[in-house]
Amino acid sequence: xxxxxNLLFTAFLILxxxxxxxHADAMVTGTVFCDQCKDGQRSLFDYPLYGIKxxxxxxxxxxxxxxxxxxxxxxxxxxxxxxxxxxxxxxxYAQISGSGQGSTGCRAxxxxxxxxxxxxxMFDMEMYAVDSLLSQPAQPMSFCSRSSTPVPTPGTPSxxxxxxxxxxxxxxxxxxxxxxxxxxxVPFLEASACSHEIWTAPEYKCYWxxxxxxxxxxxxxxxxxxxxxxxxxxxxEGLQGRxxxxxTLLREAITSLLNSYNSLLFPYHTLGVIQHMSLALMGxxxxxxxxxxxxxxxxxxxxxxxxxxxxxx
Numbered sequence: 001x002x003x004x005x006n007l008l009f010t011a012f013l014i015l016x017x018x019x020x021x022x023h024a025d026a027m028v029t030g031t032v033f034c035d036q037c038k039d040g041q042r043s044l045f046d047y048p049l050y051g052i053k054x055x056x057x058x059x060x061x062x063x064x065x066x067x068x069x070x071x072x073x074x075x076x077x078x079x080x081x082x083x084x085x086x087x088x089x090x091x092x093y094a095q096i097s098g099s100g101q102g103s104t105g106c107r108a109x110x111x112x113x114x115x116x117x118x119x120x121x122m123f124d125m126e127m128y129a130v131d132s133l134l135s136q137p138a139q140p141m142s143f144c145s146r147s148s149t150p151v152p153t154p155g156t157p158s159x160x161x162x163x164x165x166x167x168x169x170x171x172x173x174x175x176x177x178x179x180x181x182x183x184x185x186v187p188f189l190e191a192s193a194c195s196h197e198i199w200t201a202p203e204y205k206c207y208w209x210x211x212x213x214x215x216x217x218x219x220x221x222x223x224x225x226x227x228x229x230x231x232x233x234x235x236x237e238g239l240q241g242r243x244x245x246x247x248t249l250l251r252e253a254i255t256s257l258l259n260s261y262n263s264l265l266f267p268y269h270t271l272g273v274i275q276h277m278s279l280a281l282m283g284x285x286x287x288x289x290x291x292x293x294x295x296x297x298x299x300x301x302x303x304x305x306x307x308x309x310x311x312x313x
Contacts, residue, residue: 032133095133257273279291
């Protein structure tokens, strides 16, 4: 056998061994929202709920439950369930099974169950997603639109006798109004991207509004992050990571999460940061590096955005 065939055969054996040794598992992710208007669908008024118990069940053709799993949503209303062996979950469904402390005022009723959808499958690794689950309050909020009942039309009164009004004197022209002062800028609507060095600087600590530096990485990013980084690491510690690809990914993911809260025009929205982080942790080290690089490019502004921070008073 000549040299090219030897090399091709060796590469085939290495690839087969790598695929055979890959750990097969499946991941199911989703989000729970508070349906404030009780309209049964997502709207601008809905917000994610934490502490909500979500149950996923799979039944056979006879209606018997063959697989069952329960998880609790994190601070961002997301949950993740991991299954070993990459079972087929296309016939399963997820629903809200219990409320927690984060659902105060929005736990009177649970929306319908949602089916589990396969997003992709590669090398016995599967990724499933569930459409948003809804939890509803007892009554819709006051700011929700209501259907108005028609007011009965009163009877037509008899018309009074017509008469002609005297001419109205012409009013002098009004003086021009002074120009309005420019509206103050709204920080959340400004395009801004700040690096992790800026977020860790003490003079900008007032910009930590939604999360605080002492929150745990596991409670923010979910189960996969807890398995990789442990349950004791804080966001402050995660921002100090360097050298190791996984620590670099965590540092840039935390920075992107903070930027997504600070600016509506940041390239990644909050749930997108968490989902990209989870997908990277499920993939290879190359995926980890690529995701960290994309986060870092967004945090540096990609050549278009700058950091709009001013020192806290």
